[in-house]
Amino acid sequence: MPYAANADLPPSVREHLPRHAQDIFREAFNHAFDAHRGEPRGEEAAFRIAWAAVKRSYAKQGEQWVRSDGAD
Incomplete structure (x- = not known):
């Protein structure tokens, strides 16, 4: 959804x-959800893609997510 x-x-x-x-x-997530609509594991794929997108600009340090160096 x-x-x-x-x-x-x-x-x-x-x-x-x-x-x-x-x-x-x-x-x-929204973009990936639309791209994988109707696939049996489409929502799961959308979550994986969304987390990967976050990890391109943010990194987890301890319990906090912080912007990575060089992030847009």
């Missing part, structure tokens, strides 16, 4: 990622 706003994201995303990272996750 696509997410209309960051407030709609699952708690595991919303409560742990900074706002900008949530934007990245939501946009990547």
Whole structure:
């Protein structure tokens, strides 16, 4: 299910990622969800793709997600 706003994201995303990272996750998830619509594991693929998108700009340090050096 696509997410209309960051407030709609699952708690595991919303409560742990900074706002900008949530934007990245939501946009990547929604795009991937549409691209994999109708596939048996499409939602699972969309979650993997969204987390990969976040990890291109953010890294987890301890319990916090912080922007990586050189991130856009």
